[in-house]
Amino acid sequence: MTIATRKAGLAGLAVFGVAALLAGCASAPESGGSTDGSNAPVASDFLPCMVSDSGGFDDKSFNELGLAGLTDAAKKLGVKEIHVQSNSDSDYAPNITSLIDQGCNLIVTVGFNLAAATKDAATANPDVNFAIIDDNSITLPNVKPIVFDTAQAAFMGGYAAASYSKTGIVGTFGGMAIPPVTIFMDGYADGVDYYNTQKGKDVKVLGWDVAAQNGTFTGGFAAGTEAKQAAQGLIDQNADVILPVGGPIFLSAAEAIRDASKPIALIGVDADVFVTNPENADLFLTSIMKGMQPGVEAVTTDAAEGKFDNTPFIGTLKNDGVSLAPFHDFESKVDPALQGELDAIKAGIIDGSIKVESPSSPK
Structure with missing residues (x-):
């Protein structure tokens, strides 16, 4: 599929x-x-x-x-x-x-x-x-x-973010440093690294260090000043794709993007946020979904x-318990080859030929 x-x-x-x-x-x-x-x-x-x-x-x-x-x-x-x-x-x-x-x-x-x-x-x-x-x-x-095991779908989301990025810089931030949040960030950063390896590129990830297991967090899951400042910090460093992980904190990221008045894409989590938040649908490259x-x-x-x-x-990806949402309005903006690459990555994760591991993955 x-x-x-x-x-x-x-x-x-x-x-x-x-x-x-x-x-x-x-x-x-x-x-x-x-x-x-x-x-x-x-x-x-x-x-x-x-x-x-x-x-x-x-x-x-x-x-x-x-x-x-x-x-x-x-x-x-x-x-x-x-x-x-x-x-x-x-x-x-x-x-x-x-x-x-x-x-x-x-x-x-x-x-x-x-x-x-x-x-x-x-x-x-x-x-x-x-x-x-x-x-x-x-x-x-x-x-x-x-x-x-959202690291699997987030890996695909990170690959897509790296493929889409024009600045060569993507970012992420979370609500709290807990496993259900950091698992997204691990998969996302690892997906960017996989893109770099496959394409000979050097797309950078801001806001999360997989090896050190630390990064940028707002301290909670409410939209507000802290979340907007976290997003603004990534925008100021030229990130043009941002993954906010933590419920409604994405709303504050959307505010920061509107204020910036330049092309910056969001990646949603949990739901297909293009559908659940139509007010900001035009900002979403895709979403990393959980069933x-x-x-x-x-x-x-x-x-x-x-x-x-x-x-x-x-x-998991195998049982459709996690997945990547459609690109919706961004479908015409992504590399035409990206879909085939994502299909191959999904198959590789399912058959084990592509290893996606996070310290936060459920056992």
């Missing part, structure tokens, strides 16, 4: 494919719902719930996709859902507790930053099932990780049917 040239309808089919795959993942033997006295409720009694991280459910990205998966599942099951938004880290534990008190059967926590609160709550409440997005550190029978919406939907549906287990789902 091509990446840059596929149409929106094919992208939708890819998302459906993730849901179908997840629904078919190996799981524990069915517990039989309420008929055998187990903790698994029948669907009509099932109450799925979610806690956001501090980025909020209107981030046009990470939390919003997770909530869409939860509401899709609730609608399919004919049940209600409850979601609570966290405005700061101190909200995580109280928000989870409030959902337990309301009788939630499955609580989905959105993000690595909720790992400690999720583990504590799951340990104290073994009869409640949990799923956590972007964390694979909890080994409890009632916690299912939903994680993604969070179908992943949450499938895990929620399985839990309602008594098929919950703690086996992690790991999204």
